[in-house]
Amino acid sequence: MTASIKANMNDVLRYPVLGARRLSNYWWATVVTLGATGFFLASLSSYLHINLLPFADPTSLIFIPQGVAMGFYGVAGILLASYLWVIITLDVGGGYNEFNKETGKVRISRSGFFGKNRKIEIEHPLDKVQAVRVDIREGINPKRALYLRIKGRTDIPLTRVGQPLPLSELENQGAELARFLQVPLEGL
Structure with a gap:
């Protein structure tokens, strides 16, 4: 979730998610x-x-x-x-998070392995989104991630797996997303 792409006069917010195609x-x-x-x-x-x-x-x-x-x-x-x-x-794990006010849907897409589940796609109505949650744990195995809290579901991770995002970038993305969805930002 490094860069957001905004289109159609702020009605669509899309974050690309880096998968396995990284330098390391x-x-x-x-x-x-x-x-x-x-x-x-x-x-x-x-x-x-x-x-x-x-x-x-x-x-x-x-x-x-x-x-x-x-x-x-x-x-x-x-x-x-x-x-x-x-x-x-x-490119396992690569994909995007799309928040579309025009269609009223949240769409989360990731690439998987072979078979029927090669593409993993989750779609929910925007009005079911309760909050954006920030999870920060420091230590030997640090974790910095954004989650989408949806009514009736477990929290859905929005950030890539692997090296944690810088704290400032995580806070900015969480605040931008919460503002766009007009929901509270939890965990800060």
Whole structure:
């Protein structure tokens, strides 16, 4: 929820939500891919006695147990890297929050995994919105999030998962949303 898009003379408020396509995920997917490939090629080199790595000579490794262990770590790393690349490609968690006074609806959309539930969409009437809630917890695992309190439902999270938003940005977005929806802002 970094930037809001306003259209039609302040009747629509839309916040894009960053999903899995963030720099840190690209970084870790690349690092894990390179490391896992190195381990796997070292294992293969020790088995075939052919040097497949240009920067080392793993042919001198004994295949059992060293080559097998490196092969295990290589395969495990390749599986982890594949998972990371799939969630980046699908942009899991990405989407938008749209508040539309013209239609009188709140629409929350997120991307999911494969299958019937690839797109997760929640739609509610604006008149059912009771409040915008700010949840701030500091400590080892800090949490700073905005929630939409809707009558008859559990609170719906509006912010991205992952690194918490800066406090000033969270307060500004919460205040802007509460003002737009003309509901109270809770938690501050």
